[in-house]
Amino acid sequence: MMHAIAATANATLVLFSCLLLTTSSAQPASNISSCLLSNGVRNFSLPESPSYATLLNSSIQNLRFALPNVSKPAAVVIPSSKVDLQRAILCARDSSLAIRVRSGGHSYEGLSYTTENHVSFVVVDLMNLNRVQVDMVSNTAWVESGATLGELYHAIGQSNMSLAFPAGSCSTVGIGGIVSGGGFGLISRKFALAADNVLDAILIDSNGNALDRGSMGGDVFWAIRGGGGGSWGVVYAWKLRLVHVPHNITVFSLGRTGTVKHIAKLMHKWQFVGPYLPDEFYLSIYIPTGTSNGNVSMSFTGQVLGPKQYAMSVLHHTFPELGLAESDLSEMSWIESIAKFAGLSSVDDLSHRWLGAKQYSKSKSDYVRSPISMQGTINIIKYLSNGPQGSIQLDPYDGAMARIESSKIPFPHRAGNLYSIQYGVSWHALDNGQAEKYIGWLRSFYAYMAPYVSKNPRAAYVNYLDLDLGTNNWMNATNGTSNGSVIHARSWGRSYFLKNFDRLARAKAKIDPTNVFNNAQSIPPLQY
Numbered sequence: 365m366m367h368a369i370a371a372t373a374n375a376t377l378v379l380f381s382c383l384l385l386t387t388s389s390a391q392p393a394s395n396i397s398s399c400l401l402s403n404g405v406r407n408f409s410l411p412e413s414p415s416y417a418t419l420l421n422s423s424i425q426n427l428r429f430a431l432p433n434v435s436k437p438a439a440v441v442i443p444s445s446k447v448d449l450q451r452a453i454l455c456a457r458d459s460s461l462a463i464r465v466r467s468g469g470h471s472y473e474g475l476s477y478t479t480e481n482h483v484s485f486v487v488v489d490l491m492n493l494n495r496v497q498v499d500m501v502s503n504t505a506w507v508e509s510g511a512t513l514g515e516l517y518h519a520i521g522q523s524n525m526s527l528a529f530p531a532g533s534c535s536t537v538g539i540g541g542i543v544s545g546g547g548f549g550l551i552s553r554k555f556a557l558a559a560d561n562v563l564d565a566i567l568i569d570s571n572g573n574a575l576d577r578g579s580m581g582g583d584v585f586w587a588i589r590g591g592g593g594g595s596w597g598v599v600y601a602w603k604l605r606l607v608h609v610p611h612n613i614t615v616f617s618l619g620r621t622g623t624v625k626h627i628a629k630l631m632h633k634w635q636f637v638g639p640y641l642p643d644e645f646y647l648s649i650y651i652p653t654g655t656s657n658g659n660v661s662m663s664f665t666g667q668v669l670g671p672k673q674y675a676m677s678v679l680h681h682t683f684p685e686l687g688l689a690e691s692d693l694s695e696m697s698w699i700e701s702i703a704k705f706a707g708l709s710s711v712d713d714l715s716h717r718w719l720g721a722k723q724y725s726k727s728k729s730d731y732v733r734s735p736i737s738m739q740g741t742i743n744i745i746k747y748l749s750n751g752p753q754g755s756i757q758l759d760p761y762d763g764a765m766a767r768i769e770s771s772k773i774p775f776p777h778r779a780g781n782l783y784s785i786q787y788g789v790s791w792h793a794l795d796n797g798q799a800e801k802y803i804g805w806l807r808s809f810y811a812y813m814a815p816y817v818s819k820n821p822r823a824a825y826v827n828y829l830d831l832d833l834g835t836n837n838w839m840n841a842t843n844g845t846s847n848g849s850v851i852h853a854r855s856w857g858r859s860y861f862l863k864n865f866d867r868l869a870r871a872k873a874k875i876d877p878t879n880v881f882n883n884a885q886s887i888p889p890l891q892y
């Protein structure tokens with residue numbers, strides 16, 4: 365069914381060319397509801413509809429952006445086919461509404477369902493475009509963007525327990541967003557990012573055209589694989605290269621508690637181990653804020669693409685301080701490990717997209733290129749232990765991550781990076797009045813970390829989106845097409861994309877010169 369996507373792409377355009385707009389906005393705006401209905405798009409919800417709030421809330425993953433003071437869309441449209449999606453985009457343009465595309469709704473800054481400056485908009489939610497088709501002959505899969513990681517992994521696991529895909533561990537994250545920004549997961553040291561394993565894609569552009577790899581051109585196909593969601597058009601579906609994993613792999617989770625110095629020593633040593641282990645190993649660190657009787661805690665998450673004995677012998681040798689015991693290790697299939705690390709009780713739960721506790725939260729990210737000193741790790745653990753509910757997560761890089769050229773796709777954080785840091789803080793509804801206090805703590809911790817992390821620019825991962833780095837400030841998309849916008853966006857764009865930023869801005873001018881697809885940190889078009 366999904367192999368027919370590319371073939372039918374052009375036929376639909378002829379049918380709906382009546383909707384193709386000139387960019388002039390002299391015409392009075394039409395009514396989105398009548399446009400959708402007359403084009404056969406039936407599943408949408410307007411603010412007055414009883415289903416509206418539930419549909420809008422359904423995949424708002426960061427509750428900060430579900431509050432009443434955040435502006436709401438003029439409609440939530442739920443396409444159930446590629447053609448519906450094309451028509452939804454054209455109707456939104458016809459009605460002079462900005463477009464926000466949502467797959468899993470996990471944007472850290474809510475960019476898939478909010479706009480800046482109260483610009484009127486529609487949410488095009490891809491939840492019903494979630495089909496996955498695995499081809500066991502070529503070991504590839506076509507997956508619609510609205511599928512969650514859990515739905516993709518489940519389909520792969522059902523087809524062959526030795527096939528896998530490198531992407532994140534939270535099962536409700538959307539394919540549309542995570543692949544657009546890169547997609548790091550537990551097997552990325554072996555197989556690199558999700559975006560590194562994209563073979564083809566169908567992109568719906570601002571004129572409603574469906575373009576495949578060949579018809580979108582090399583620069584645009586480069587840009588959509590890691591250049592961040594929301595800038596290029598809507599990726600309807602991706603063709604992914606699946607990877608081979610052993611039938612049984614080894615996993616473990618270890619908690620450690622001790623004095624600040626004890627935990628700092630483990631973190632310090634880990635920097636010389638995690639990034640240097642064989643590619644089959646993933647060993648990450650998670651450290652929450654807080655203390656208990658003066659002690660602090662941390663946990664290690666481990667996954668090894670191999671048997672227990674292999675995991676044991678390598679880690680015993682390289683990291684004796686970890687005190688790993690054979691009884692800490694379990695062997696299971698890759699798909700079982702996916703369910704375990706997603707916090708699910710069974711593999712079948714992977715196909716349920718409405719799971720997981722939602723939070724009010726704020727995140728930030730960093731890259732570390734040289735090991736932090738022992739005194740540095742002590743200072744960091746002390747700072748962290750005094751914080752409100754929050755954490756840091758350190759993910760080891762190197763391996764396959766470092767063997768890919770920084771310009772191969774837009775995601776540039778390759779050789780020379782030891783690990784990434786993800787900072788988070790979260791709070792409960794009752795504490796909403798003090799949200800700024802929690803966010804303020806995270807910002808001060810981030811400032812405190814500056815000497816220890818990458819510089820000039822201080823790098824960040826676009827999937828760990830952070831509007832503190834800067835934002836576009838257009839009142840409407842039209843003023844986002846000037847060179848000034850590009851110069852402004854470069855200030856944070858270089859943090860995410862380093863030297864790849866300008867190429868992204870030029871690709872944007874090719875695919876969306878009038879900046880129809882925009883958000884607070886989208887790439888503006890560089891015209892020349």
Ligand SMILES: Cc1cc2nc3c(=O)[nH]c(=O)nc-3n(C[C@H](O)[C@H](O)[C@H](O)COP(=O)(O)OP(=O)(O)OC[C@H]3O[C@@H](n4cnc5c(N)ncnc54)[C@H](O)[C@@H]3O)c2cc1C
Nearest residue numbers: 467468469470471476509532538540541542548593594599
């Ligand atoms: C709990 C949690 C766990 C996470 N774990 C990981 C992890 O392990 N590894 C990792 O790399 N990242 C991880 N992330 C970050 C995640 O990759 C990003 O938040 C990603 O953008 C989420 O994708 P989404 O489809 O769920 O989000 P959405 O909010 O739906 O979309 C994110 C952005 O992409 C755009 N977009 C969505 N769909 C499309 C599409 N089809 N075409 C074009 N643009 C689109 C949106 O407009 C928005 O700008 C995690 C995030 C959370 C909240």
Ligand SMILES: *[C@@H]1O[C@H](CO)[C@@H](O)[C@H](O)[C@H]1NC(C)=O
Nearest residue numbers: 394395396397398399401402
């Ligand atoms: C839009 O059209 C629908 C029917 O096509 C109508 O019921 C509704 O009142 C119109 N809304 C506006 C704002 O014009």
Ligand SMILES: *[C@@H]1O[C@H](CO)[C@@H](O)[C@H](O)[C@H]1NC(C)=O
Nearest residue numbers: 406407408419442444491492
């Ligand atoms: C629209 O899609 C949602 C999500 O799948 C579904 O719950 C709802 O019943 C659909 N509504 C219509 C009118 O088809």
Ligand SMILES: *[C@@H]1O[C@H](CO)[C@@H](O)[C@H](O)[C@H]1NC(C)=O
Nearest residue numbers: 416417418421427430431432
């Ligand atoms: C949507 O979420 C907001 C914030 O959590 C809440 O106030 C509102 O009641 C929710 N609406 C529905 C219908 O769930």
Ligand SMILES: *[C@@H]1O[C@H](CO)[C@@H](O)[C@H](O)[C@H]1NC(C)=O
Nearest residue numbers: 500503523524525526527608
């Ligand atoms: C699953 O994939 C592996 C590795 O490609 C292959 O050897 C095996 O035959 C496949 N199993 C089935 C049932 O197709």
Ligand SMILES: *[C@@H]1O[C@H](CO)[C@@H](O)[C@H](O)[C@H]1NC(C)=O
Nearest residue numbers: 621622623626656657658659
């Ligand atoms: C603190 O951790 C150490 C181990 O490093 C342990 O021996 C001690 O009992 C802990 N103290 C408390 C109060 O939990």
Ligand SMILES: *[C@@H]1O[C@H](CO)[C@@H](O)[C@H](O)[C@H]1NC(C)=O
Nearest residue numbers: 611612613671694695696697
């Ligand atoms: C896989 O691991 C399980 C659990 O340890 C074990 O029972 C089984 O024999 C292993 N299978 C293979 C093929 O090693």
Ligand SMILES: *[C@@H]1O[C@H](CO)[C@@H](O)[C@H](O)[C@H]1NC(C)=O
Nearest residue numbers: 431433434796797798799800
């Ligand atoms: C909405 O309200 C929350 C808590 O009351 C506040 O922290 C936040 O800044 C407000 N957001 C906007 C966009 O006004």
Ligand SMILES: *[C@@H]1O[C@H](CO)[C@@H](O)[C@H](O)[C@H]1NC(C)=O
Nearest residue numbers: 837838839843844848849852
């Ligand atoms: C867009 O226009 C607004 C209002 O005129 C202005 O403040 C802003 O700087 C402009 N943004 C860019 C990116 O040029």
Ligand SMILES: *[C@@H]1O[C@H](CO)[C@@H](O)[C@H](O)[C@H]1NC(C)=O
Nearest residue numbers: 389460839840841842843844
């Ligand atoms: C959008 O911005 C441009 C440039 O600032 C301005 O000329 C135009 O009138 C604005 N359009 C709307 C609908 O506000």
Ligand SMILES: *[C@@H]1O[C@H](CO)[C@@H](O)[C@H](O)[C@H]1NC(C)=O
Nearest residue numbers: 845846847848850890891892
């Ligand atoms: C934008 O910058 C390019 C060079 O970077 C230049 O050729 C072009 O004339 C500029 N356009 C405008 C409108 O200033």
